[in-house]
Amino acid sequence: MVQKIKLSTIAGTLGISTATVSLALRDSPLVAATTRERIKDQARALGYIYNRRAASLRTSRSGIIGVVVHDIMNPFYGEILKAIETELDRSRHTFILSNHYDSVEKQRTFIETLLQLGGDGVIMSPAIGTPPEDLALAEENGMPAILVARSMEALGLPTFRGDDSYGISLATNHLISLGHRSIAMIGGTDQTSTGRDRYHGYVNALRKAGIEVDPDLRIPGPRSKQGGFEAAVHFLSLPQKPTAAVCWNDLVAIGLMNGIARAGLVPGKDISVTGYDDLEEAAIATPALTTVWNGQAEVGRLAARALLDRLAGSHEPDGIHLIKPEMRIRQSTEPYRPRS
Amino acid sequence: MVQKIKLSTIAGTLGISTATVSLALRDSPLVAATTRERIKDQARALGYIYNRRAASLRTSRSGIIGVVVHDIMNPFYGEILKAIETELDRSRHTFILSNHYDSVEKQRTFIETLLQLGGDGVIMSPAIGTPPEDLALAEENGMPAILVARSMEALGLPTFRGDDSYGISLATNHLISLGHRSIAMIGGTDQTSTGRDRYHGYVNALRKAGIEVDPDLRIPGPRSKQGGFEAAVHFLSLPQKPTAAVCWNDLVAIGLMNGIARAGLVPGKDISVTGYDDLEEAAIATPALTTVWNGQAEVGRLAARALLDRLAGSHEPDGIHLIKPEMRIRQSTEPYRPRS
DNA sequence: CTGAAAGCGCTTACAG
DNA sequence: CTGAAAGCGCTTACAG
Numbered sequence: 001m002v003q004k005i006k007l008s009t010i011a012g013t014l015g016i017s018t019a020t021v022s023l024a025l026r027d028s029p030l031v032a033a034t035t036r037e038r039i040k041d042q043a044r045a046l047g048y049i050y051n052r053r054a055a056s057l058r059t060s061r062s063g064i065i066g067v068v069v070h071d072i073m074n075p076f077y078g079e080i081l082k083a084i085e086t087e088l089d090r091s092r093h094t095f096i097l098s099n100h101y102d103s104v105e106k107q108r109t110f111i112e113t114l115l116q117l118g119g120d121g122v123i124m125s126p127a128i129g130t131p132p133e134d135l136a137l138a139e140e141n142g143m144p145a146i147l148v149a150r151s152m153e154a155l156g157l158p159t160f161r162g163d164d165s166y167g168i169s170l171a172t173n174h175l176i177s178l179g180h181r182s183i184a185m186i187g188g189t190d191q192t193s194t195g196r197d198r199y200h201g202y203v204n205a206l207r208k209a210g211i212e213v214d215p216d217l218r219i220p221g222p223r224s225k226q227g228g229f230e231a232a233v234h235f236l237s238l239p240q241k242p243t244a245a246v247c248w249n250d251l252v253a254i255g256l257m258n259g260i261a262r263a264g265l266v267p268g269k270d271i272s273v274t275g276y277d278d279l280e281e282a283a284i285a286t287p288a289l290t291t292v293w294n295g296q297a298e299v300g301r302l303a304a305r306a307l308l309d310r311l312a313g314s315h316e317p318d319g320i321h322l323i324k325p326e327m328r329i330r331q332s333t334e335p336y337r338p339r340s
Numbered sequence: 341m342v343q344k345i346k347l348s349t350i351a352g353t354l355g356i357s358t359a360t361v362s363l364a365l366r367d368s369p370l371v372a373a374t375t376r377e378r379i380k381d382q383a384r385a386l387g388y389i390y391n392r393r394a395a396s397l398r399t400s401r402s403g404i405i406g407v408v409v410h411d412i413m414n415p416f417y418g419e420i421l422k423a424i425e426t427e428l429d430r431s432r433h434t435f436i437l438s439n440h441y442d443s444v445e446k447q448r449t450f451i452e453t454l455l456q457l458g459g460d461g462v463i464m465s466p467a468i469g470t471p472p473e474d475l476a477l478a479e480e481n482g483m484p485a486i487l488v489a490r491s492m493e494a495l496g497l498p499t500f501r502g503d504d505s506y507g508i509s510l511a512t513n514h515l516i517s518l519g520h521r522s523i524a525m526i527g528g529t530d531q532t533s534t535g536r537d538r539y540h541g542y543v544n545a546l547r548k549a550g551i552e553v554d555p556d557l558r559i560p561g562p563r564s565k566q567g568g569f570e571a572a573v574h575f576l577s578l579p580q581k582p583t584a585a586v587c588w589n590d591l592v593a594i595g596l597m598n599g600i601a602r603a604g605l606v607p608g609k610d611i612s613v614t615g616y617d618d619l620e621e622a623a624i625a626t627p628a629l630t631t632v633w634n635g636q637a638e639v640g641r642l643a644a645r646a647l648l649d650r651l652a653g654s655h656e657p658d659g660i661h662l663i664k665p666e667m668r669i670r671q672s673t674e675p676y677r678p679r680s
Numbered sequence: 681c682t683g684a685a686a687g688c689g690c691t692t693a694c695a696g
Numbered sequence: 697c698t699g700a701a702a703g704c705g706c707t708t709a710c711a712g
Contacts, residue, residue, distance in 0.1 A: 006689055017699045022691060032697060049481060052456040053393040053402070054689035057704045062393070064457075072437075073422065078413035085439070094453050097412075097437045099425070113434050116392040117404075141389060229624045258626045284569045286601045286626075346705055357683045362707060372681060394705035397688045 083300025167325030179336030187248025228252035232259020423640025507665030519676030527588025568592035572599020
């Protein structure tokens with residue numbers, strides 16, 4: 001590295017002040033167009049690199065937005081992130097990403113780091129067990145927070161997610177309408193709002209159809225392909241011999257179908273399976289997965305817009321914004337027929 | 341937000357200088373242990389937030405490391421990233437992630453942003469068509485770069501990736517040893533070093549076994565599940581009726597198997613399929629995928645370590661470090677039998 | 681072991 | 697339309 005080029009270097013070589021250079025580089029109308037061009041050319045020629053930390057120290061805005069979710073390798077979050085990225089790119093913000101893996105400490109460390117870097121805002125899907133103070137920390141230090149996919153009732157922060165209770169009832173009703181009566185629910189946890197909502201949606205749909213709810217038909221836990229795959233053994237050995245499974249999400253459904261196939265049964269034919277989310281992958285699974293579109297791209301896009309609007313000064317109403325899920329019927333569900 | 345707490349606030353309330361506070365908060369032995377504790381307690385009590393931009397402006401180190409790959413939603417990169425994250429977390433570095441989607445402009449913007457933020461270093465899998473100047477830009481401005489998964493011969497930067505030519509020959513030889521003679525290669529591109537190496541490895545393995553290479557058995561392009569799925573139609577209609585397919589990666593292989601199943605054939609039985617990478621998902625695919633372990637976690641871990649070592653002053657030898665791939669035989673490959 | 685002072689590279693009133 | 701000067705919040709020699 002040679003010697004650092006800074007504003008004053010440009011100003012010096014051109015015989016003008018740093019104030020004018022600073023203004024010109026940010027396209028201020030206060031600087032004459034010709035001067036502006038001369039300055040920009042010189043900056044380019046010298047290989048000038050704008051020092052954002054200096055600027056940020058002065059203005060106390062950094063252009064950095066933090067995003068923290070459970071796991072970016074989970075395509076559900078991946079699809080949300082992609083939408084956030086698209087929206088943020090457009091407004092020239094830099095985003096810093098982190099997984100919390102549901103560790104409250106890892107999440108808090110991330111929020112602190114973001115504050116230290118002068119983050120302008122944060123979009124997060126809070127870790128299980130997040131104490132409200134951890135989110136309040138952000139807001140108290142002038143860093144607005146927006147929630148996606150999971151709610152935190154205590155704080156009334158702007159939140160964007162799907163209507164889980166309604167969505168899961170769509171899947172359950174679809175199976176009921178095909179004649180299924182013994183329907184298991186695979187995966188999820190009572191520790192998140194999403195988990196509770198989906199289980200209630202499933203229970204309510206069964207009750208409305210006059211089907212007795214058998215708690216043994218619930219296999220909580222799985223949230224991944226691996227989890228769904230492993231749950232197949234448990235599912236297939238249930239004495240009630242369920243003919244259908246409502247899965248926590250597409251990953252669990254695909255894993256479960258793989259496990260069912262491994263056991264010699266045909267998913268779709270022998271056992272009807274529904275997913276949740278409608279990941280890109282759902283349509284090309286074998287059999288193609290019947291699932292519930294959960295609006296990941298919408299969630300990401302709206303959350304990013306809400307944050308940008310807030311940073312621009314407009315104050316949208318807080319509270320939960322629910323995206324309405326939609327049924328996607330494919331080949332993994334078929335009319336009821338008894339299991340041998 | 342209330343009024344900002346800074347070093348001088350702490351110093352003021354305690355009646356000492358900011359120099360002492362600064363030293364104490366970073367555990368300098370220059371400050372007496374009792375003073376240090378008193379200062380730390382006060383910092384905590386006041387809710388002090390360290391201002392990294394100010395510190396970074398002064399020290400010209402930021403603790404930020406950039407990582408840019410083709411697409412973080414691709415589990416191949418996801419597994420590399422997870423290993424990088426683990427290694428970087430340990431040394432209290434913050435990492436900024438970006439996709440370039442093989443857009444040279446998006447990649448350059450990212451490098452520039454990183455320089456503006458004072459990034460300490462960057463780990464990247466360069467976009468197709470990256471001009472050497474773009475990487476030189478980083479080095480020239482004092483930001484060391486480490487390459488993963490893809491090479492850029494021109495610059496001699498430290499590079500960590502699998503030995504593609506050797507790895508693909510493992511898969512090809514495995515199929516040959518099962519008696520297959522008509523073996524297609526699905527996916528990949530000649531525009532990356534990886535793509536060229538894998539195709540050559542496949543061609544060489546066939547030649548060594550005395551099998552004539554038929555260029556029509558190559559279906560270049562696919563790199564995703566969707567791509568593999570769509571390629572199935574083309575593959576199944578090849579007049580040569582190949583009985584096996586060496587796939588560009590696990591995603592293509594899984595997609596291809598889904599496509600084969602959709603067409604009424606049984607992947608593994610009717611058509612043997614190999615993947616590449618050994619993603620977590622390979623083992624639970626149906627049938628379980630025979631593939632080549634490509635050492636993603638190793639690549640990520642070693643690249644992160646190499647960068648941290650360089651930042652700590654030690655200068656490892658540049659050049660390409662190849663991870664040796666290993667065969668993972670599962671159920672998607674079986675002995676040859678003619679196609680009807 | 682602790683303090684006074686300069687300086688990192690910007691931006692922003694304030695003058696002219 | 698342009699310039700001189702202060703200040704953002706740290707860290708680091710340098711004194712004592």
